[in-house]
Amino acid sequence: MEAIEELLRSAGVDGRRLRTALALLADGGWWTLADLVRETATSRRAVEALLRAADLERSGDRFRLREPLPGLAAVPAAPADPVAHLLGGHAGLLARMEELVAAAPRGRQALDHVAATAETVVRRALLMDTRFWLPGARLLFVGDHDLTSLATALLRPDAEVAVVDLDERVLAYIAEQADRLGVSVRTRWADLRLGLPASVRDWADLAFTDPPYTPEGIGLFAARAVEGLGDRERGRVLLAYGAGEHTPALALKVQHALGALNLVSEAIYPDFNRYHGAEAIGSAADLYVLRPTTKTWPAVAARVDGLGAAIYTHGPQSVESRPAGVVPDPLPADFAPGVLVGEWPRDVLPKTPRARLSTWLAKPYAAEAAEVAIAVPAGMEAVLPRLLLATRARRVRAWTAAPADPPAGPLTAVYEVTARGRSVEAVRRPLPEGQRERVLRGILDNAHGKLANTWREALIRARGDLTKRQARALVAQAAPWAGDATVLELPAHRLAELPAAVAASLATPAAAGSPG
Structure with a gap:
């Protein structure tokens, strides 16, 4: 008892968390360490200290107080959660989200993934729905491993929902489940370090993000969320961030990053989000x-113009990583690139024009170059297929920090690709003869253009019997997911569907594509 009293004294006014943990241990139920951390929003270290001081009964990995603690005052009720009282009216949504979260792709440590609880995901949707007017609104989720987009679309099918993410598995899962559940969720691929997809820039009324918990990650994801807002007067960004109770300096750095973007904090709901994991910050x-x-x-324009690639707490792109060099020294003698894409040492071909990766993906390169060299930073290998699609050169050589597998999928319709160690060589194939292949190639050769437009024009050239309205309708029928996306924004699962969709648009009679 004396050790517990000392812990409570040393906690001072922040002792409510520990007292709540003691009250839970004394209620007769069994508790795991992870459940106590998450329920009380207390760091694992603090809960472990409390458990060492308490007289506990144990059953496997669960425990409870052996006897009530004399003299321990009852803990008054905590401030009301803003939307917890609404959960009872959405039991069906909560049950469905529990199933969806349980079956979702496992998190990737290198992307700082920690899954929010299903209840948290539903409460996020409820908070947005009660704080803002969502019917007809556009909601952008900047990263969504937690599936908040699905909860929001199920709660408010009359809102427009879009998700941008780097993880292809997450995008495929969200699209698959949205189709199964009969709700609409647009999925767009992007590495946010290189830009926001054009189709969701200046688009949203609200943006939601749960970014990597580093000042660099918070600043980047918040900036991209702002870029997604179309309503500059009334738009909002909702952002999740947590720090342990013993590390306020970390929270200060993050708030400085938000302040540097000149964002007003209208509200901060403490401990609103709960997670399966992240016990160092109380889950x-x-x-x-x-x-x-x-x-x-x-401020956002200035911020994103000087971004670095290291934004995570783990992996090759952690803020503390020191990635090895990517490009060889010297370059192969039989290779004379007309442009260097990415970060290259200054002494490598100093007179050759250079382009940033973000610029290369954002728009077609103005000058023609027969050969192009690309340096892909460590931890950004997923960008390579899009970098190749964004290139119009006859021959491309790309170097990665680790041995790379040759990109596959629709890229094989454009390039003959060979991987050797840390280098990938892509040689452009000649134009194909088949009608389907030529339409597909016409789309992929114009990867920066809006997919619906390039597809429509290629379809008109191939068939010769279509008006623009008919061709547009055929595209929408074959690929309702195309919308105003570019090829570079399409997730891998949509790119994989593209050849079959092109074939369908060619086979469907023109009358079926006519409006009305």
């Missing part, structure tokens, strides 16, 4: 409601 994170100001957009 909890606050929820920020941020409002841009007129000074936000210039």
